Amino acid sequence: MRTLPFSNLYSHPDKPLEEHLIGTAEIALRNLNSSPVHKIADFRKEALKKVLLVSGLCHDLGKATSYFQTYLLGSKKEKKELRQKPETRHGLLSAVSAYYAANCQLANEVEDGEERAFLSFLAFLIVRRHHGNLGHAVGEIFISSKNAKLLAKQVESIEEKKLVALNAHLQNAGLIQAISKPLLAEWVASVKDDLKEHRPGLRRLGKAKNLIYYLTANFLFSLLIDADKSEVVLGEYMSRKELDFDASVIDKYKTILNFKPTKINNIREKAYQEVIKQPIDLGNRVLSINLPTGLGKTLTSFAFAFNLRESIRQKRNFCPRIIYALPFLSVIDQNADEIEKVLTCNGLKTDTNLLLKHHHLAEVYYREDGNEFEPSQAKILIEGWNSEIIITTFVQLFHTLISGRNKSLRKFHRLSGSIIILDEVQSIPSKYWLLIKNIFQLVTQELNSYLVFVTATEPLIFERQEVQ
Incomplete structure (x- = not known):
């Protein structure tokens, strides 16, 4: 040639x-x-x-x-x-x-x-x-x-x-x-x-x-x-590390922890089983998990998301990323640590290309297969959400959705084909509800994504008949 x-x-x-x-x-x-x-x-x-x-x-x-x-x-x-x-x-x-x-x-x-x-x-x-x-x-x-x-x-x-x-x-x-x-x-x-x-x-x-x-x-x-x-x-396309797992990884983690059969733990387990045993209809793009505070929303919502992810992979032939957004920095590290423990106890190597924490105070550190990237490369990979599970803030997510900023929009395309979990969604001020509804309706319909609300008191961002 x-x-x-x-x-x-x-x-x-x-x-x-x-x-x-x-x-x-x-x-x-x-x-x-x-x-x-x-x-x-x-x-x-x-x-x-x-x-x-x-x-x-x-x-x-x-x-x-x-x-x-x-x-x-x-x-x-x-x-x-x-x-x-x-x-x-x-x-x-x-x-x-x-x-x-x-x-x-x-x-x-x-x-x-x-x-x-x-x-x-x-x-x-x-x-x-x-x-x-x-x-x-x-x-x-x-x-x-x-x-x-x-x-x-x-x-x-x-x-x-x-x-x-x-x-x-x-x-x-x-x-x-x-x-x-x-x-x-x-x-x-x-x-x-x-x-x-x-x-x-x-x-x-x-x-x-x-x-x-x-x-x-x-x-x-x-x-x-x-x-x-x-x-x-980076000089090249970064391929994904698509791993097959469902709610069973959460079940194994809970078995290892061996929760005592106290009254509160029994209530948590009952709520957990009710959520993960719900039949999944992939035609429903907006979903809701309503759990009172203290009933283990993190593990339950991730178990549901893992099942949803596996169902999509089998029936729709693509493997969604999971984007888990919270309103407060104070609980991001706590929740990320718990999910890391879940993955680790199942023999999964929790490199950054599998589990990523992203907020303005997060360390600029990225590792894949034991290899640590240079800071300039790590910055590009982190800000581009190159990971299977991203734990981030409402600020990062909403600036990506509703912003013209170059830095924020870089990761906009990662929303396509993703499962987006909004935890503590009731903390969003009501003046933004209509805007959030309109943009999420488009993202779920046009970008083939799924939205999961996790809350103790579900706000009426969507009409009740629009949420499963």
Whole structure:
């Protein structure tokens, strides 16, 4: 097989640009392929894959300018001088490339013109903001005359021979649109007017207040930025450690502890048996465990979640992560320690890729198969929720669900195909109930997830008939 020539362009020191672009696209697609999402609203998975492929392959294409290459490979003094210059920025030019390339990539996949236009705009949006936060989409369609001139200047600086070599790599990786210097010049000349055509449609979506478009944008953005950071720091896709276990691991743990048959322990055992023996209907996405304080909610809720996980694995052919969220830091360590003991007594090695604690005070430490990762790698793995069981706070979970912050949205895609347990859910202020209901309805329906409320006094976030 013929080896393609190196473009002599770099994304990071000592990392070829084509290697980073292709690696990012591959990681993003592997994460999407592993998700049980089949479609989001009317956007089929194949269409989402094409948007993500283009976004990954184009997300740093703006680094091909001579301005960025001079900055990247320059001395410390040169970097300091060039860092603040607008010419070295790469986000907007990369987004313009993704916008037009996505439209081409989707031509044979999406017949509906409005749908194709929206998905192409999403490629533009997530690439433009991949180093920042997601803001108001309507604000992204405006390109100032100053930025339009800057784009033209950046394209002019690109060495055509290097771009030809880079394009060969990208097309070999699946990009349909051939990207050349003359074509880039055409794109930057027309993008200002072309983007304006999205304004009426985006405003209509805003007035409709349909969260499905918010969900789609956040999902794709999350996949892109997680892949981007993972490729740079880890250099590869991190596969999951899917282990088969159900409530029997809790039963074994309880047997070893040999609880005395006191009145309270008998009540706890009765409540436990009632919960785990409940038949599981996978058609019900929102579930509730109502137990008074002191009846062992942690073990009971995890036993139920383990059974639910195993049922999904057998009947739906995917293995959910378990995300267990609590309102208070004070009980996270306590609950995590108990679950660690459950897993350990069943012969499971509780490395971080199996059990992860994540909150703002958590230690930056990650271990897999006895190997400890460097702090920079551990940070990426922890903040990306690379684990089978994640024990975290309401703050981390809700900032992931309802936020535009880059750091929070990185793990948004981990919600797909997950079992999300909300313990002490009654502590959520009532003013947030409607928002939480609306977003969780979408997450469970569109991202193929399950929600489990654990509480002594169930708040009416959902109507009683909506909860099993």
